Amino acid sequence: MKKIPIILGMLFILGASILSESTLAATYVNQSVTAYVADQGSLTYHGTVPVMYSTAAVRPKVCGNALSGTKFPAGTIITTQAGLPFPDARLRSTFQVYDMGDVK
Numbered sequence: 379m380k381k382i383p384i385i386l387g388m389l390f391i392l393g394a395s396i397l398s399e400s401t402l403a404a405t406y407v408n409q410s411v412t413a414y415v416a417d418q419g420s421l422t423y424h425g426t427v428p429v430m431y432s433t434a435a436v437r438p439k440v441c442g443n444a445l446s447g448t449k450f451p452a453g454t455i456i457t458t459q460a461g462l463p464f465p466d467a468r469l470r471s472t473f474q475v476y477d478m479g480d481v482k
Contacts, residue, residue, distance in 0.1 A: 422477035424452040431464050432472075435479035444481045452476055 422428055423435075423444075434456050440446035450456075454475040461469025 423448060424476045426452075426476045428477065429474075431466070431468075431470055432474060433477055434473035434475050435477035436475050437479055438481055442481060444478065448475060448478050450475045 420428065422433060426433075436449045436454075438444055438446045439449055452475060456473045456475065458471045458473075461471045464470055
């Protein structure tokens with residue numbers, strides 16, 4: 379019988395942690411975006427290999443300071459309201475932050 383309260387407690391803690399992570403979402407509108415092509419084999423600001431048509435770059439936390447980190451944390455998912463056309467004739471609306479764009 380002692381196992382049931384422990385299991386329920388663990389499920390509550392797990393559920394609360396998932397809920398708190400999902401509430402960290404934010405909505406921004408009318409944002410300008412920039413696409414770029416990195417040299418093959420280059421690493422992003424966060425040390426990952428860029429994925430074609432998927433990796434996004436955002437501004438630094440502090441304008442002009444590349445050491446301040448990116449405005450949104452690594453792995454942040456950016457979703458557009460409508461699909462954006464790409465050279466491979468596909469529409470995409472989801473991108474992940476792994477790089478830093480214009481520092482200026």
